[in-house]
Amino acid sequence: MSESNFDCLVIGGGPAGLTAAIYLARFHLRVKVLDAGKSRASLIPCTRNHSGFPDGISGEELIRRMKAQTQKYGVSIENGRVTRLDPADGGFEAHWGGGRLTARAVLIATGVSNRRPPMDEALHDEALARGLIRYCPICDGYEVTDKKVGVIGDDSHGVAEAIFLRGYTKEVTLIAPDTAMSLRQKDYEKLAELGIQAVDGPCQAVAIDGKCIVVDTAEGRHVFDSVYPALGSDTHSDLAEMVGADLNETDCILVDSHQRTSVTGLYAAGDVVIGLDQISHAMGEGGVAATTIRNDLAKRRPLIR
Known part of the structure; x- marks a missing residue:
């Protein structure tokens, strides 16, 4: 036709x-x-x-x-x-x-x-609907003010997003998605200066616990109020x-x-x-x-x- x-x-x-x-x-x-x-x-x-x-x-x-x-x-x-x-x-x-x-x-x-983080699709969609997974800190960084936030990413984009979110809360953790964190020395220094923890991967969001999201990493289990994938x-x-x-x-x-x-x-x-x-x-x-x-x-x- x-x-x-x-x-x-x-x-x-x-x-x-x-x-x-x-x-x-x-x-x-x-x-x-x-x-x-x-x-x-x-x-x-x-x-x-x-x-x-x-x-x-x-x-x-x-x-x-x-x-x-x-x-x-x-x-x-x-x-x-x-x-x-x-x-x-x-x-x-x-x-x-x-x-x-x-x-x-x-x-x-x-x-x-958006490239999604490693997690079950149904869990991702529920977490997204509840604001436990967020993709745009410019849009909704205000909503995580003074909350515990994880950022999934291990390149310059992840570092930049973690630093941006530091303007809303002091509790920001940058997590490598797949392997050990691999950043430039000046990135590590900047993260340390701002009190942003860098955690090795691999990571996977595994569960929703009340109003929080649970993420497993190579360094143990973490509980966040929201997680921002910075995966491009x-x-x-x-x-x-x-x-x-x-x-x-x-x-x-x-x-x-x-x-x-x-x-x-x-x-x-x-x-x-x-x-x-x-x-x-x-x-x-x-x-x-x-x-x-x-x-x-x-x-x-x-x-x-």
Whole structure:
């Protein structure tokens, strides 16, 4: 089955993609959103630093509201993963589970996936829902103020995250995920200076004990109020790479100040672009991208009613 004549295809139904879709629809453009259903935002139990929600809001509820707002303006949102993207007749052709479609412009807002710590999947999901596993200290470091926190990681990223969290609590432990801790001497010195304990791995989160999470390591058993995995993430930029867009050394899509990629007609926004990895930041990029898409399309063909 083939669909055509979309002004813009938005790939990704997270905060960046849905914000862009709302803008594009209100520009009276024909828009379609294809969403693989794996937005990191939907996994957030409760965000309390997103403006306008003083008591917090779950990521799932925020995405539900944004989808409803998007659909209010006639945007078609369908669940499905785009498996191929090709240049076609001044635009693009996308292949997905429902067939093929063409669009004059494409916005990639496919985000990233956090690498999970070594633990049972069901235990991970329960711990995440209860705030015992957390992935974003910028988002929720406030919630672990003066609590006992573990950070799983043994590279510069893990050290940086442990030091960042030291601004919220004096009880921070850095744990190697797989083997003995292997850091630069200056990292050990900095951790010691700040009172951050460094513990050898391997480690595994093994149980939930009341309001705490239990982690086994090579040096014994530890009980934390929350654990932050600092294991990096995987960027979903394969579609951009497929059409020749430039990526950086961590596979994030390179864009200009208006969210244009190096390929004409292809745009990117949100966590798939290097940046702050925050909901508000992704929304801002979505708004910038949508406005740029509208103006670029108007240069090619006047948008009149």
